[in-house]
Amino acid sequence: MSRKATMGTRAPGGMGGPISSSSSSAIPDIGPEDMCPVCKTMRYLNKEMKFLINPECYHSMCSACVDRIFNAGPNQCPHAGCHKTLRRKGFRAAFFGDLSVEREVDIRRRVAAVFNQQEDDFVDLQAYNDYLQKVEDLTFDLVNGSDAQRSAAEAELQRWEAEHKADIERNRKAGREADEQSRRRRAAEQEAVRQRRLEAAREAQEEKQERARNREAELESLAKGQVPADATQRVQLKRRGQANRAVEAAAAAAIAATSAAGVVSSGDGGRLSIRGLKEKKKAPAPEGPYDPFGGPVFVPTRYKLHPALRHHDSDRYRNDSQHRTGGFSFDDYYARVMFEAFAGLGVFIEDEKEVGIGLSASEVVGMAAGLAAVSSDRMDLD
Amino acid sequence: MATEDARYRETSQYQLWSFSPTQLAAMREKTNTAARARISERLLSYPAPPTAPSSNNVSAPTSNANTPDPDGNGTPRQPTLPDFLTPAEENLIVNFYTSELLRAADVFGFPEHIKSTGAVFFRRFYVTNSIMTYPPQEIMIVALFFGVKAEGGFAQVGDFVKTFNKKSEEEILAGEFLLFQGLRFSLEVKHPFRALRGAVMELSALGDVDARRVEGAERRAREILQFSPLMTDAYFHYTPSQIMMAALSLADRGLAERLMQKTFHFVAPASGADTPMSGGEGKREQAGEDKAAIIGSLIRDKVLGAIEACRDILSKELPERREHWTNKSFIKSQVGPVRKKLNKCRDPERWNLVELQRTRREQASKKNGSDDEDDGADKGKFEDDGAVFGEPLSARDIKRRKVKTEGLQDPFGGAL
């Protein structure tokens, strides 16, 4: 049998050429029937039957067929209608059951090898997003596009690779290093965790003993009629706090050691390695003084609360002992009635809700909230 | 900045239950239409008499909602549809029963905020549900009952059974969850009563107003507030303080104006007058003050406008109208015909609340285990509409229901 020395339509560079449209629309799944489409052998005849695919056309066949057809050299794909020339060494097992997924993953891998910039290579979010969009568009064309789109995309891929050879190489190296980093960091963290646990256990033990000792001391001093020093309680808590801090410091040191390479990692994002945009400064939030109220406090603007506010109906309860003794607060009550008298006076429902015509209830709320912000500014000036 | 108004805008009353008049009308229209559609479907889905056209026209014989077949012994395979209520007629019924609800609440001796909450619940329910779907005379009782609970009181079902002359507690409780849902699960109703107290206190503190006059105004205003806003759509279109001011204005216009003047009075800081709305600490620039003065007076005028408009609404249902709503000839001539119409067009599946609840509970317990949808399986996609409220009832189910003749005779319950 003579070998068919056919020339495949191989594009220069890259692993596989463009896949012909006929095959891309007819990529079969490896069905559960487990029958080789070429030799029609059923699985029950050969339990260990393996299916291989060739990325040229993603047609699958059993390994026996591969051996039989391609051992002697390159040959035409045995699937009906597919005229691609395949080589023995191109065959491999598919990872995914759905071959279209397999194909797409292969394509993505190829693309990612060329377009391997990271977020911190970009100055602003828009630029990064544009890049990602471009990559996706390219990938889409490669996966789903027509012949023309595919070849255009392939050409673009080649062009980019040629143009950015140096960058690509650099990024690849950086990627490898980052992986190494996170591996090391993870190990360090686990070590720190173990240390902390040991330390905490040790400390707890010590504390128990300390407490026991203190109790004895207290009892003794009580027996002697002395007031126990208040220092003991404070000391205990302080010790706990100190010990805590010491352990944390140790853990932090361990982590710091492994990140000496200086790869920015915001927070403890060891796993996801989200590095953020380039040049984004992660400055610690400026620590202002603690505000116990957590924000502005409501102060009435339309009225004032003053002792002259009185009402006989409510006041007659002022002298009722049940009210007084139970702690009922007339101040609260008066504040409330005054508030209710004036709250909402400047809320114009018809106007505010009309703005939300045609919107859902939640959208109306959103708009009303916006209105509230605007009108409350106005109100302040009143 | 948390001003009084901003605070009000955070309430569920503002967010979920306040509408412009146009919106409210549109919602009622939509409710009415949806009810017509559903009831029509329901009525038409009952099996027509199978073969003999002259057979008994009992298509769903044991249903307590009579399927209308006005043409007599089943000639048409398809029953004709009844006349449905118009939104205006629905409104009449709502108002009538609101008045009944308030009267019942007086019998119980409930305080004003409980009565009003019950009434507001009732009116809110019938914005998104139709009178044709759920019987107002039952919902009225549930609204009052639920109102007591929502206001922190304790409602004894037994008392309600007695007062409303019901057969069982189930009849009171059957509509409760339905009502809860119809209220979109928001139960806090803001009333104008405390606001009235506050306004009166502020007036009294002015020092130059006759105490008797204030007392009289408060009494009248309170009387108005316990009736008029509830018999109209005031709660939907105005805030409690605006409603209160409108009532106060109706009671004593002069006092109301005095109060508004005090509240929105803008005084140049130089005078040092201690008015709440005075714009400054005396440090603002003149231009800023002028601007503030203009805005201040604009706001004031707008508020006055709102109060006037609310006043108009309230004046249509002053407390003197209580007699009108209980007047026998009025009821006979206006309410009666609508009731008759309602008899024919009500929702056969939902009219009987007790049955409805029982059936839904049965179905819910049949699906036991499926109410625990574990592991994120989103069964929600596959429900059909009917399944939102339990399985759709088949004609068989309807047949199985017992006839409740007592309920039928006087669909609006006995006299209170």
Place this chain on the structure above:
Amino acid sequence: MAVSPLVTAPGEPSQTSTTNAAASPFKRLPSAVPSSSTGTPMLLGHHQSQNAPSAGGGASTMTLDPIEQMNETEKRKYIKGKKLGEGTYANVYLGHSRSDPSVLVAIKKIKVQQQYRDGLPLDAIRETKWLRELHHPNIISLLSVFSSKDQNLNLVLEYLPLGDLEMLIRDIDNVTYGAADIKAWMGMLTRAVWFCHDNWVLHRDIKPNNLLIAADGEVKLADFGLARGFGDPGYKMTSNVITRWYRPPELLFGARHYAGAVDIWSVGTVFAELILRTAFLPGNTEVEQIALICRAIGTPNEDNWPGVTQLREYTVPSETFPVVGKDSYMARFGAVGPDGVDLLMKTLVLDPKNRITAKQMLEHRWWHVDPKPRSKEDLPRKAEGGDKKMGADLKRRNGLVEDEPRGQKVARKLDFGQGK
């Protein structure tokens, strides 16, 4: 997003034409309402062709009321996941927002369809009512309410995965904390109570068990099942509220007219518990509770609390104790410093009239002296193996990335090439 039509059991001719419509209620919404002037529905022809409607045949095309539509919309915003807890009163499920699966929620399904004697249970009503109105960072957020298929009440709450304060307080072996932590927690609790009172709501069940911890360490007040609005003068309220250990003396003595001071007392006892790491006044009965208060704080009498003997359930043990002074408090609670002790004492004043208010608490100087309150991310957390980092790790592996706010928004970039 298209909803795939359900393929129902074949063979029901009456169902085929309605199946598609039924499977996607969204199709119902705008167009399904036939608004012809006569009111005859468009399905007229369809029904005529039936001989007998099969089960669900007619009704499965039921038009929804607007309220039912609204409910359905709400319901579909969330996807319910695994069960987190189960009880006779309610089940709790983990869930997430449909539009943003990283937003986790807890769906509390309250079984209201059980046959309660007096209808819907009061605490379900109260909880729904107050959570709907109160929105504050230190109060658990109610994101949505809807009714489920089986007519039960579903509250969609924010998901607070780190347990409650009680767990932290009691876990002596694994959790350690100091004055800065206590100050931070107390700040959060006080703010929550202040906000409630500012909106004239009494919580009436404050205890460490009801203080839940969010993923970022923020403490949130939960469980409004006993809450109610402030009372008006002359309006009686029940004295049988607040868990006994945290209940103030005026309630133990049966007062029917009270105010926010009752919550403040609870806050004080929680404060004490945070310091002591055990309950401050753990009485087994109401009588014992009073006795403990007398011993630890002082016996109420007409001198320190005029009128107290008139309260209807006033009763004190015969052995009386004087009001305890600062030295004693410093001995036990000195860990929070003299200002902290001062604040604590003010919350434990016997006469509610003289007890500090929530607002005044936030104006106290303790918040501004050393140590500064710990920032919430650094607060101690529920320990698994004694280490918060480990706990966070385990959570992340389960797919919950709540510790990393950025992580929630960035999809993991799948590695197609390098790492393989």
